[in-house]
Amino acid sequence: MKILKILTGFVVIVILASIFGRGQGLAFLAMSIICTAGISLVAYVPLSLLLGEIVFKIFKWDQKEEKKLKKIEEIIKKTQGDDKKDSPKTGNQNEILTLVEYIGKSETKGMSKERIMSDLKGTGWREEDIKQAMEIAAKYKDSLSA
Amino acid sequence: MIFQPCSSSLCQFDKAATTPIIFFEIAVLVLAIFFIFYLSRYTKKILLKFFIIAIGIFIFEFITHPLWYNFKMGEWAYVYRDVSWLLTIGWATIILTTTVVIDHLLPKVRAYKRFFLYLLATLIIGLIGETVVMQLGIRSYSPETHQLIGNLYIPLLGIPWGSLYYIPVFMALVIGFYKYWSLVIDNKILLPIKKIKWGRYLAVSVVGVLLFEVMIDAMISNAGLPAWSYIFRDINIILTISWIIIIWLAILFVDKVFIHFDLFKKFISYILLATAIALPIEAIFVAKNIRIYSPSTTENFSGYLVPFSSVPVEVIFVFPFYLALIIGFIKYWTYTFENKEL
Numbered sequence: 334m335k336i337l338k339i340l341t342g343f344v345v346i347v348i349l350a351s352i353f354g355r356g357q358g359l360a361f362l363a364m365s366i367i368c369t370a371g372i373s374l375v376a377y378v379p380l381s382l383l384l385g386e387i388v389f390k391i392f393k394w395d396q397k398e399e400k401k402l403k404k405i406e407e408i409i410k411k412t413q414g415d416d417k418k419d420s421p422k423t424g425n426q427n428e429i430l431t432l433v434e435y436i437g438k439s440e441t442k443g444m445s446k447e448r449i450m451s452d453l454k455g456t457g458w459r460e461e462d463i464k465q466a467m468e469i470a471a472k473y474k475d476s477l478s479a
Numbered sequence: 480m481i482f483q484p485c486s487s488s489l490c491q492f493d494k495a496a497t498t499p500i501i502f503f504e505i506a507v508l509v510l511a512i513f514f515i516f517y518l519s520r521y522t523k524k525i526l527l528k529f530f531i532i533a534i535g536i537f538i539f540e541f542i543t544h545p546l547w548y549n550f551k552m553g554e555w556a557y558v559y560r561d562v563s564w565l566l567t568i569g570w571a572t573i574i575l576t577t578t579v580v581i582d583h584l585l586p587k588v589r590a591y592k593r594f595f596l597y598l599l600a601t602l603i604i605g606l607i608g609e610t611v612v613m614q615l616g617i618r619s620y621s622p623e624t625h626q627l628i629g630n631l632y633i634p635l636l637g638i639p640w641g642s643l644y645y646i647p648v649f650m651a652l653v654i655g656f657y658k659y660w661s662l663v664i665d666n667k668i669l670l671p672i673k674k675i676k677w678g679r680y681l682a683v684s685v686v687g688v689l690l691f692e693v694m695i696d697a698m699i700s701n702a703g704l705p706a707w708s709y710i711f712r713d714i715n716i717i718l719t720i721s722w723i724i725i726i727w728l729a730i731l732f733v734d735k736v737f738i739h740f741d742l743f744k745k746f747i748s749y750i751l752l753a754t755a756i757a758l759p760i761e762a763i764f765v766a767k768n769i770r771i772y773s774p775s776t777t778e779n780f781s782g783y784l785v786p787f788s789s790v791p792v793e794v795i796f797v798f799p800f801y802l803a804l805i806i807g808f809i810k811y812w813t814y815t816f817e818n819k820e821l
Contacts, residue, residue: 456671
């Protein structure tokens, strides 16, 4: 997340340099990084992070979503840990995480389970993976939507 | 001294605005404000969307600015050399208005069909806009562009026939970029794909890269490769295929391995991965004089090279932006095929 904020902040710096640099801002920015062999990044990186934080706050790109994803990740880890002994081997954690998130969002928007199942099967997902993701999504619905 | 003031002729052009040009600039600003305000009832987060479109246009103008000149717009109007923020706002208004109106009027038409309507509408408005800036004396073309377009101008409008190609290509890439980011802004639910149709991804990558290569043809010469490999002007099949494969593989890799990433993280990952592979290859091509930048392009270069290479430093900054437009276009199209509700 920090990297994204730094990148976003750097884009802001590029834009500001363009606007206030009287046609020279971008060249100055490039030179100041390359000609100091990157040492100037010591200043640019924290500045970018700060600006990135501000942009994320303004546009609400958002800590809430990030927290939710972390929660899903923890749930999957826990569920897969609990079920390891007696359940069949299912898709990898990243894939299940993606499915849980998709199912959660689709259900919130009122899509039926059958529709979700058929759409996902249509793009090549195995039924057992979809079912496992649906179980996780249903079991932790409240905490996911919190 | 690290920073030298720009001494290129492109920084010394005529910036003094005439009265009609000042009126034109005021009209651009007023229309932009009006349409943003008016269209805000039809779409959410309109300012953010306008900002994203403006970024896409600025990237395109920044990359291709050696191809055309924008003079006489007043000291206040320029952000980089002759790239003007007022023209960026003008184009952004055209794209925002067109896309929002078409989406509002034809919500049930499939996204890829609407995309062609955007192109048609922006072409018509863009041709009118180009005519206005040509007539006002703002727009002119670099010698290399002149060489390509010759003296072929559309009767009555007085703009090059090439505009009929350049405007839709410009629009296709910027609209693709904007529509990708509007998926992020609108928090759209996208179907996760387990079995990626790599052939489809490849076909869209071919279109995206080829369109852009033809567009920047006047800026770069590809030399020293076998005669059979030149397909159109000096566009080279070997180089073009290299870019296509790099971009295509980067997208496939990220979509497969980082399937759980959101669109924002995926976009950054595509660009970082493709840049990491493509930049050293570009360095080799430049060192071997296979890639030769045109005089109008090199005139804009500071003269500094990436350490241990013959690559101008500007290329490092331009490359990710170039990829951002093409990848935005490619990914938006693949999403439209995979998600019928878009």
